[in-house]
Amino acid sequence: MGASRAIAAAGTRPRVVIIGGGFAGLFAARALRKAAVDVTLVDRAAHHLFQPLLYQCATGILSEGQIAAPLRDLLKKHRNVECLLAEVEGIDVDARQLVAARPGGGRIELAYDHLIVAAGVRQSYFGHDEYAEFAPGMKTVADALAIRRRIIGAFEMAETAEDEDERRRWLTFALVGGGPTGVELAGQIRELATRTLHDEFRRSRPEDARVLLFDGGEQPLAAFGPKLAAKAAMRLRELGVELHMGSRVTSVDRRGLEVGTADGATTRFEAATVLWTAGVEAPAFAAVLAGATGAERDRAGRLQVQADLTLAGHPEIMVVGDVMSLAKLPGLAEVAMQSGAYAGRRIRHEVTGKPTGKPFRYVDLGSAAYICRGRAVISAGPLRLSGRLGWLAWLFIHIMFLTGYRNRFTAVLTWLVAFSRGVRRERAFTMQEIETRVDVYAPDSVVLPRQPAEVRPTTST
Secondary structure, three states: OOOEEEEOOOOOOOEEEEEOOOHHHHHHHHHOOOOOOEEEEEEOOOEEEOHHHHHHHHOOOOOHHHHEEEHHHHOOOOOOEEEEEOEEEEEEOOOOEEEEEOOOOOEEEEEOOEEEEOOOOEEOOOOOHHHHHOOOOOOOHHHHHHHHHHHHHHHHHHHOOOOHHHHHHHOEEEEEOOOHHHHHHHHHHHHHHHHHOOOOOOOOOHHHOEEEEEEOOOOOOHHHOHHHHHHHHHHHHHHOEEEEEOEEEEEEEOOEEEEEEOOOOEEEEEOOEEEEOOOEEOOHHHHHHHHHHOOOEOOOOOEEOOOOOEEOOEEEEEEOHHHEEOOOOOOOHHHHHHHHHHHHHHHHHHHOOOOOOOOOOOOOOOEEEEEEOOEEEEEEOOEEEOHHHHHHHHHHHHHHHOOOHHHHHHHHHHHHHHHHHOOOOOOOOOOOOOOOOOOOOOOOOOOOOOOOOOOOOOOOO
């Protein structure tokens, strides 16, 4: 492992370190563009990812390049910003210094005068991390590409299945979680089966694919309100999605899952593809920072912040985006954008001696969920949209928020083809696992490729 080394910003200007290049980190960096500070943005992937469209990458509509953009490219005109590929893992709050791991080994020490923590969240399995091997979540580009392999690969495996039971298992997809991601994935798998693949296979019938959606609530998309939730449920059923509400997953393995209901009954479902879209939790650094500062955390491990987004007793540390806990704000992209921009402006005012401004106030611009071609639901304050009108609003919102001109332009062209003809161009996948044996940021780790194994597109080796 390489030795630790310190990276210090040139000159004597205030040093701002931003942890995370998601919506919150990117908008914080942009807000500091003309500030008299030196900014270091540290991210473990070096790209900004439009997470709300990961499901379209996973189901063959968009490519990874259309939903992700290099941070260096997005910030190249911000002359006071530098980007580092690393993962922050330690902090000395008295010395105001961070320790970050480099991929493959080595450590970087980063001094700061102001710290913006925009580290995001990760998938939560509610204490059952063993499920992750069989039921991947979807938070990264690697997750989406791995899920694409499982979904498209399942149809290929069904074509060569030896008997009907095996074919039926390959054509059964189980999704755990009835929030926007689960609903969007469920709808897209059914559309993929019925509109794109239905006439491409000779032995199997993709349109026979079963898509099962499990959730502990009474309706999918419950956060959108009872009326929109009911409309979403109705449309999902029309698509052929089987809704299993009021259920709780008790076991997941290579061949399927077991689900319990409120009356105590347990049912086994044979499914070659199980996808996890329920629950999030804060990353490991949140616990490290809480231990160093005494900050409180909520049930998901997110850091409790004050009204100005700082940690109590540490005005130099601000926590923004999904990893912050404030007034039960939802984990939405718009919350991340607004909180990140607020943090950047606050620091910009402070270094110029101006009042730091009012406490953070979130302006609710609403939530959106895509169900299928021509159908979406939108909830924005008193406004409730569904059906084709909701779909048009969904298109407008996502075109506006996609980062970068190229991403917007190519996404619109791709959607025109996909929505009008049912064509999905991004269906290529590899039969080798994308993941490696170890996390490249783990201490003393070496990146090792997985060994060749039996071809099983929907299972981990």
